[in-house]
Amino acid sequence: MGYKTVIGLEIHAELSTETKMFCSCTNAFGGEANTHCCPVCMGLPGALPVLNKKAVEYAIKAGIAFNTKINTKTRMDRKNYFYADLVKGYQISQDTIPLCGEGYTEIEIEEGTKRVNLQRIHIEEDTGKLTHTMDGDTLIDYNRAGVPLIEIVTKPDMNTPEEARLFLEKLRATLKYIEVSDVKMEEGSLRCDVNINVVDTETGLKTNITEIKNLNSFRGAVKAMEYEEKRHIDTLKQGQNTLKETRRWDEVKGETISMREKGDTADYRFAADGDLAAIEIPEEWVNEIRNSMPELPHHKKERFVKEYALSEYDAGVLTASKALAMFFEDTVKLLDDPKLVSNWVMGDVLRRLKDDDVEIEDTKLSPKDLSQLIALVKSEKINNNTGKKVLKEIFDTGKDPETIVKEKGLIQISDESQVREIVEKVLEDNKQSIEDYKSGKDRALGFLVGQVMKISRGKANPQLANKMILDIIKEKY
């Protein structure tokens, strides 16, 4: 028996404008509670919202990046519900005419390229933040109330949690590339809800859709989807059906927990917001935004393959982050050897970024440093291993490679007489290894080279040392 999983996603991303959606309060993250508030975002009587042009522009940018149709005539609607995170009793959102209509993006799965279609992207305001205390109270901070959001709704086009993860990665990279959102899940600037169910491919029986909320990391989202996928299949196997309900992911328990049953769908009584006039988006404005769009990740990747003769894989890794791609290109400008630069960036640089969990722009390494370092290795002034040590030193201290090499006396010894002196001493002290080598144990040679490196404190040119050991053994032993 086969089962097909069906996944759709709803993603909220906070737009990184300077001010809120409808008022001029700052859109800075955090701040002391209730200090970014004014009569508009507090919903005080008589206050009138005015739409932030930048927020609309950012949403259109996202719409263009995801190939959506931009609706040039749209409006804001009121979504009514009562909850304390909402000051007015309604959220200003968009109902039947979203700013951006249907669109799509592509993800790379094992079988090739897969298209994920989008239902819509609309703009809306964020709500206040509730903190539930141990004493059974709830504390409310309205700094976030009125922060501009885009809600991106996909069609149910993903069929595995892995596909959903790839889509989320693509979405995050894209929003970051076009600089409309910080996309930091830990700060809540990117939030994701999942709709998931399972179809029995033989009988056509479907489980009811579960909505999973409160996912605050991609890893959590994937685990929650995997958990739900299994739960739905198990339910079908038992000849039963799942409830149409909302569940939340419990990271600690590693399971989803029912929040509420969706007996009757919530009635939000959408109505046009009369405080805001009809919105008209001039065609020229959309074209202007379209022309000012930065290069998107997949275009950049194609260009890297063509321009720098990199593999698809390497180009993919280097362009996954805009900052890293820029760092790579800036380094290549200073040192015209794309393959070599790519090897350094993809190897030791990326490893360091991963270990420290930072982005390249947050480190002390500059393209100039890296290009100098690679030049030192390329010209054999220092050997590869020393190069790695120098790189670590740059990350730690921010000093430039030439200075580090000079200060630490790391210049490679390529002077034959100097290396010969060391090699002769090592051979003198390790007669057994010479015998071992002669009787066919190749590892003994490695040991001898190692000794030379050790005595020279890593500065000897290893190729030279290797050659010299062989020469001297032949001559003398």
Place this chain on the structure above:
Amino acid sequence: MVTKEQIQQIASLCKLKYTEGEIDEFAKNFSQVLGYMEKLKEVDADNVEPLYFISDHVQRFREDVVGESLQREDVVKNTTEEQFGYFKILRIVE
């Protein structure tokens, strides 16, 4: 016809409570108003653009420039309970 159940549903969405008598009265009035609105359906509006706003003004945009916010004392001034600058309410989990 608007039923009593529908009135009750709307009232509960608005978090309002009414007596049986009031609900009967609302059901009757709502039915009358909606019945009157039904008349509009007799007009042929197939080729008429829907009207959402009475005014024909188009939304003017605001430039993205930070202005002054309220002082926190003023933000929380009218609340019954405040703690550490937060609004404090009884815990209600959605």
